Amino acid sequence: MVPVDRPTRTRRRAFRPHLLVCACATVLFAGCAVPQPLSPIPGGDYAELPLSDGAQILPPSGVAPAEPPAPDTCGALASLRPGPAVPPGSRPPGSAVNDILARGRLVVGLDQNTNLFSFRDPTTGTLMGFDVDVAKEVARDLFGDPSKVEYRLLTFGSRFDALENDEVDLVVKGTTITCERAERVAFSTVYFQAYQRLLVPKGSGIEGPADLAGKRVCTATETTSLATVQRVQPEATIVAVPDWDDCLVVLQQRHADAASTDDSILAGLAAQDPNLEIVGPPLESEPYGIGVNKSHEDLVRFVNGTLDRMRADGTWMALYDRWLTVLGPVPGPPAPTYRD
Template sequence: MLLCGCTQSTSGHVGSPSISYTEPPLPAGVAPAPTDRSTPAPAPGGDCGDPTASLRPVSDAGTPPSPTVDAIRARGRLIVGLDTGSNLMSFRDPATGMIEGFDVDIAREIARDLFGDPERLEYRILTSADRERALQESLVDVVAKTMTITCDRRERVAFSSQYFEARQRVLVVKGSPIRGPAELAGQRVCVVRGTTSLERLQQVAPTAEILTVPMWSDCLVVLQQRQVDAVTSDDTILAGLASQDPYLEIVGDSMGAEPYGIGITKSNEDLVRFVNATLERIRRDGTWTDSYNRWLSMLGPSPVPPAAVYQD
């Protein structure tokens, strides 16, 4: 019986399982940019004079007629398009669950002037590629989402006056041999679809192997997983990514200016003028500077808010 038991134990022995290692999965929605770029991508912006020139502000919703502003007030809330993956600009605070950031502060000030209450907001989460469609289909009242004012975009949507000037730069893991735009040639670079950052990257580094993603937080993931060599975007966005990982750094000179405006449906001129009145107020009363110091001080001392340019 003892022998039989030993034999049974031996025959029932299971060896150690084999272990295999695989590449981490890519985030959903990742796709390579087209590799056939024999015809250079158009430079961001086009030519329409000064694209940041907007409509002169009117703060009194009764003069001249303001159908869009009146309808928003009757609804009781401002519908804002943004995302929750742009740390420092618009993100969900994990401690409070609240959506916060520099762009959110701008939206709150518009709501303050509309209702006397900065909390009268409803958020619609958008990818960068969805911003124009959301405005054209009136799914949102405004887009406050690091939206660069360009001549091309102004053909489809309206913009407020400029409220921030970002600079496109490069984000890498500390110790990377990439020290700026000149080293992006032939490298794997992450960028979000539907952005001026993608257009400029195709101009500056046409031989780069470009991986496009829906959200900037996806670029953080693939950089941390070493599936790309660099990320390029506005310094505001890159600062938000770097703030989440001490092993990342922003390098190199600016690849170009990115003037931000609030996106508005093209036909809603009264809302453009109302938003511009809010932007004039926050430039004057220190609200803009307070918000910069709260969210973006890692970019350096607070600059002077960009001066508005008006076309009328």
Template sequence: MSGRGARWRPRRALLVLALVALTGCSGPALDGPASPTTPTFAPPLPGGALVLPTEGGGPPSNAAPAPTSCDATPSLRPGAPTTPGSMPPGGPLARIAERGRLIVAVDQSTNLFSFRDPRTGDLAGFDVAIAREIARDIFGDPSKVEFQIRNTVDREPALRSGSVDLIINAMTITCDRAERIDFSTVYFLAAQRILVTEGSGIGGVADLAGKRVCTVPNTTSLANLQRVQPAATVLAVETWADCLVALQQRQVEAATTDDALLAGLAAQDPYLEIVGGSLEAEPYGIGIDRGDDELVRFVNATLERIRSDGTWAALHDRWLSVLGPPPAPPAPVYRD
């Protein structure tokens, strides 16, 4: 023991000297304020976070069209009723039925819509429940769903490659996306707003000029923010849960996305509040591979069923009650 103590003493002395050098403890300068004696460390940014350059300090770009300006929400009419377990041969429904499970792209950090239940570790939420209703109509069994965790960058490539059958991920139907994939009818209607800490002094989009704002890349939220408030500095993160952490660590002054998603973040922190009016309407649709018309019509038939039999309202009441009483489901619009 005495040998270890003898060896430790010089190391301890070196450590003390190192701390003295680090903290500037040699005494204050005679002609200025005292040097800080305790180093400060900022919390690290969420993994994969990136500060984007501002789009410029000028006025909002009114000439730039909104991501939903073309109204790509009309979809195909529901197909003829089918019996679970007996899908028409030769198409995507037969392929899914033969496989024995529906494969759906979701994420695991969008509270209220698709998230890990902390009690069970299972995926839960409004989007997860919608996926199970589609599986119910294919197989007669809502449990026959394989959920793949996909972020906003790789969910479309996964759909086009056939790795997943559907994207059910609080995904807004936009003009750009509708050129690459097909969509169901609208199953939820949100509006982009702003989330801040109480007492922040931010009341709307005009107050975001010169502020650091959190959002997720490859989303309508980022496109709208850069369009209506180019003077904001954007912290782009991988998930909406990362925006919650960034707000709590005071690394940003606001976050912006759909009000339904913001409500899921606010439900986890009583010091957060949603402010301002709508930046843009956000109609959610289920993403389906281009040309899979049979699957589009089948999904629309499920959505028609849950609107009319009360399932949609029950799911809203189960998962989205923080938004208030269930409204009427979004009315479908068909193009054929």
């Protein structure tokens, strides 16, 4: 990933006329006007409108970077097995779970710019989405009350620092488990399996990575998606942006020919503009894990207990059906892998 250190934003940027916050075709929003069709983006002919704040143009690398090791080869996908239920106050002094219980709320890092996973309801301003509801389930098991969550808005670049500095208890931010990241923080078992693909305007003629040579591709900084695009097509120019909703604006304002990241995130962008479609084969496997400070093993085990309960009692499928049916049917949640 390309390191970018930006302060966490606590408010959205100025209104963008091309960014549609809702879509008539999804269960998330209703009563929105259908956007006007966009004309196809001609390759190499880009708008002169200013880019979003913090966006960068990265020229073609010309050489594909080395493929990183798959997380299953280094054991990163294997987490700690849930421990036996322990009554509050019976845990060892200084345990992370006891500290959270004493505080009276769970502090969770996420963002507000990922439609379907964590975004602001345009009417109420409350955070909602699949990741938000997963965090609430952990709070439910901790306190018997899913509302006892304090959300901290994090950038891609600050999420691991926030865990290491104990600024948040968990990061539930569509975070792919990688070998490199597992050196810094602990991860839960995989709670969602995504795959990196391409989002393009309908009729663009782009069908896979071979068609990206000489084209512009939008992706986010501090994510595995950027390096994957450079690897699968080193002749592509990268439009690197701070947040995923910026890629929607970049496509609509004709600054890029395609966007690339996890299909789960692309589905959230496509739901806001029916002129866009997801195409091409999977470029990379993206197993999501909940991030935890590496020294808080008791919290890792507790979170894995919640995920096990969600798999068993149907909660995971209920959340999938609420938020993610646009991705198509799934047989069920990812099976856990434990190392102990």
